[in-house]
Amino acid sequence: MSPRRRTDEQVAAQVRARIVAAENRIPVPPELMQRVTASSPRPEFERPRRRWSTMMVAVAAVLGLLCGVTGAVVYFHRDARATMPASTDVTVTVFNAEVPCEPLRTIECSLGVQSDPHQPAPEKVVARVWHGDTVTAICVVADGKRVLDESGVSSTRWYRVRTANGVIGYLPGVRTRNSVEIQVCPTRR
Amino acid sequence: MNREESVIPGTRTRFDDMFCELLPRLYRRAATISGDRHAAEDALHDTYVKLAARPDALLSHPHPYAYAFTVLLNTMRDGWRHSRRQVLSADVDGGSWDGGFRILEGELETSRLMAALTRRQAAIILLVDVDGLTLDQAAELLGVHRGTVARARGRALRKLRAVLDAAEADGWGGAW
Numbered sequence: 001m002s003p004r005r006r007t008d009e010q011v012a013a014q015v016r017a018r019i020v021a022a023e024n025r026i027p028v029p030p031e032l033m034q035r036v037t038a039s040s041p042r043p044e045f046e047r048p049r050r051r052w053s054t055m056m057v058a059v060a061a062v063l064g065l066l067c068g069v070t071g072a073v074v075y076f077h078r079d080a081r082a083t084m085p086a087s088t089d090v091t092v093t094v095f096n097a098e099v100p101c102e103p104l105r106t107i108e109c110s111l112g113v114q115s116d117p118h119q120p121a122p123e124k125v126v127a128r129v130w131h132g133d134t135v136t137a138i139c140v141v142a143d144g145k146r147v148l149d150e151s152g153v154s155s156t157r158w159y160r161v162r163t164a165n166g167v168i169g170y171l172p173g174v175r176t177r178n179s180v181e182i183q184v185c186p187t188r189r
Numbered sequence: 190m191n192r193e194e195s196v197i198p199g200t201r202t203r204f205d206d207m208f209c210e211l212l213p214r215l216y217r218r219a220a221t222i223s224g225d226r227h228a229a230e231d232a233l234h235d236t237y238v239k240l241a242a243r244p245d246a247l248l249s250h251p252h253p254y255a256y257a258f259t260v261l262l263n264t265m266r267d268g269w270r271h272s273r274r275q276v277l278s279a280d281v282d283g284g285s286w287d288g289g290f291r292i293l294e295g296e297l298e299t300s301r302l303m304a305a306l307t308r309r310q311a312a313i314i315l316l317v318d319v320d321g322l323t324l325d326q327a328a329e330l331l332g333v334h335r336g337t338v339a340r341a342r343g344r345a346l347r348k349l350r351a352v353l354d355a356a357e358a359d360g361w362g363g364a365w
Contacts, residue, residue: 014353019221022299023299028212028217029226032213033212035230035234036230
C-alpha cells in the first residue's frame with residue numbers, strides 16, 4: 001500500500017496529470033470530422049420523403065471496401081415479437097461510396113449479405129446487394145465480427161436485413177448513421 | 190418535424206465550425222474513457238447527430254466543450270447500456286483493441302482509472318478536476334444538485350486513491 005495517504009487534491013492532481021498525458025498521446029485521425037459528420041441527415045440525404053424525415057436513417061456498410069447505406073425510411077410498423085420492445089423495420093437504400101461502382105452490378109461492386117455476423121466468410125454470403133437496392137433493416141447486432149474499411153475504421157455492428165428477394169442476412173456497418181434507433185437483435189445463445 | 194429542416198444554413202456552418210474545433214478534444218476524451226478509438230468515433234458520430242438537432246444549444250452555451258462533453262458522455266452511457274444487453278465481452282477480450290494498432294499504455298491506465306468510477310463520477314472528475322469547471326458548473330451541466338456533485342466527487346476520489354495505491358503496489362503506471 002501507499003506509504004502515506006494522499007489527500008484528495010493530490011489524488012486529483014495525479015489523475016489529472018495522467019489523463020492529460022494520455023490524451024495528449026492520442027493522435028486524432030485525419031479526416032475525423034468528415035467521418036463523424038458524413039452521415040448526418042444533410043439536405044442531400046433527405047430527398048426520399050421529406051415527410052418521413054424524422055425517421056431518416058443512414059447506415060454505412062463495408063465489406064472490404066468502404067460502402068455506405070444511405071437512409072431512406074419508407075415505412076415502419078410495429079412488430080409483434082414479444083421479446084423485442086417497440087420493434088421497427090426500417091427500409092434503407094444501399095449506397096456504395098465507391099463512385100465507380102455505383103452504376104455497376106458486378107460481383108466486385110456488390111455487398112455480400114452474410115448469414116453469420118460473428119463469423120463471416122465468403123462461403124457464407126447468402127445474397128448480394130448493390131448501390132440503389134433497398135433492404136429492410138430488421139435489427140442490429142453490436143458484437144459481430146469486427147470489420148475494417150479501407151481507411152482503417154472498423155465496427156462490430158452488423159445489420160440484420162431482408163433483401164428485396166426476401167433473403168435475410170447481415171450487412172456490416174461502420175458507425176451507425178441512423179438518427180432513428182434500430183432495434184437490437186436478440187442475443188444468440 | 191425534423192428540426193434540422195428549420196436550421197438556417199449560417200447556423201449550421203457555425204455549428205460545424207464549432208464542433209470541428211471541439212472535435213479533437215472530444216475524441217481524445219472519448220477514447221480515454223472508452224479505451225477504444227473506434228467506439229470513440231461511433232460515440233462522436235452519435236453525439237454530432239444529437240447536437241446537430243439543436244445547434245443553437247451548443248452555439249449559445251457558455252461552455253460549449255463541457256456541454257458537448259456531457260452529451261458525449263450520455264451517448265456513451267447509452268451505448269454501454271446497449272452493450273450490456275448485447276454481451277460485448279467477446280469484443281473486449283478478443284484482442285482487437287484499436288483495430289490492431291499498438292496499445293497505448295497511458296490509455297489503458299486511464300481506462301483503468303475511469304473503470305473504477307460510475308459514469309457520473311467519471312464525468313464529475315473529468316469536468317471538475319481535469320477540465321477545471323466549478324462544482325456549480327458541473328452540477329448545472331449534469332442536471333444535479335451541487336451537493337450531489339460534491340459527494341460524488343468525494344467518493345470518486347476515494348476510489349481513485351485506492352486504484353492509485355493498488356497500481357503503485359502492483360508496479361504498473363510507474364509515473365504515478
